[in-house]
Amino acid sequence: MRRHDLRAKAVQAIYQIEVGKSSAQEAVRHVFEDEESATDADRTYVARLVEGTVAALPEIDGILKERVQGWRLDRIARVDLAILRLAVFELLYEWDVDVATIADEAVELAKQYSTEESGRFVNGVLSRVIPLAHERRAAARS
Template sequence: MKKPGTRHKARRRAVDLLFEAEAKQVSPADLVAERRVLVHTDESVGQIHPYTARVIDGLVADQAQIDAVVSSHLRGWTLERLPAVDRAILRLATWELFNATDVDPVVIVDEAVELAKELSTDESPSFVNGVLGRIADLAPQVRSAAAVELPGDAED
């Protein structure tokens, strides 16, 4: 078995934080900020990896869009009916598919499936793979559109 890499651990921490924030009904960004303060006084609280923070910040900024995309690609399910951990994994991976241009979409889907294997039900890995496979088809267009928007945004 391959040893998980740093980015895998950062993704897992992001899923944990998304899950916890939903359970506590708080913003994931607020939870990250709280942990960054706590790490100085509580040795049991680990540092927040920069990639974890990047994903959480991106998800908070784009949550309505991400949820709409995930919801539109579910078959026979609603976002609210999914197990909370599956929701967190799908949100994380969808954000990455659209925004993490330094990561191949195949890797993103594989990582999400691995997280589902580690954290969720026996049926979740294939479910997550199917949903993300459909969403991954959109990733090239979304990434291209974002790349075209960036130069114009820099001038503002």
Template sequence: MSRRVAREKALQSLYQIDMADVPVEEAIRHVTEDGGLKDLSFLRKLVMGTEANLKRIDAVIGQYASGWELDRMASVDRNVLRLAVYELLHETDVPVSVVINEAVELAKAFSTPESGKFVNGVLGKIIRDLDILKGSQTNE
């Protein structure tokens, strides 16, 4: 499975978890039930990592999404941001530009055309302080 497809499936899983309180494994199984996917390791890492760090991720998003409360955001946008923030903070082998580009594309594909701009704006603010955010993570 390509990383792009894994991110799409991860977003779909996170959306199910967020909206219907579906257990992580069930959400992953549901989005991959069509079969044909060989390696689910990156998908699992994204979903499980995002869920395991959700409190911290939501705090970061809340801090940088000025004027927006998480529960007032479109659920797709919220979960695109969660996935991207997880990758920015924890997947150090993925270039920042790739994470942002993928997040913007996911937002445009699964939400509204304006969502891409919104996601890009929030992530742009976050990456300005990324080194600080990564550093504060180790102190928690």
């Protein structure tokens, strides 16, 4: 599967965890139930994204609270929040993926699964997170 599709699966699992109170493992298993073309590597990648996002949730939500202007996290659409949480996790911890790619993917997922306005909203929030991602990536390289 393409990375875009795998990110979509991760967003679905993160959403399911938030709304359905599933465990990360249950949510990942559920999003792959009818996906016969998924490989073990696909499942492992999505599990890493979902489990990493869940593990870093206090940090991620703290970062989002500081950068979401005029919104409380509990007022953001659950789909948009799942997309933002995944993107922030990737920005902070998935350094093999380029920052611009992560942001572009998040905006596309918001447009695909939410609304056109959500794409702009997600882009605006991530534009305020990206400087932190660049700082952390630079510090890790030094």
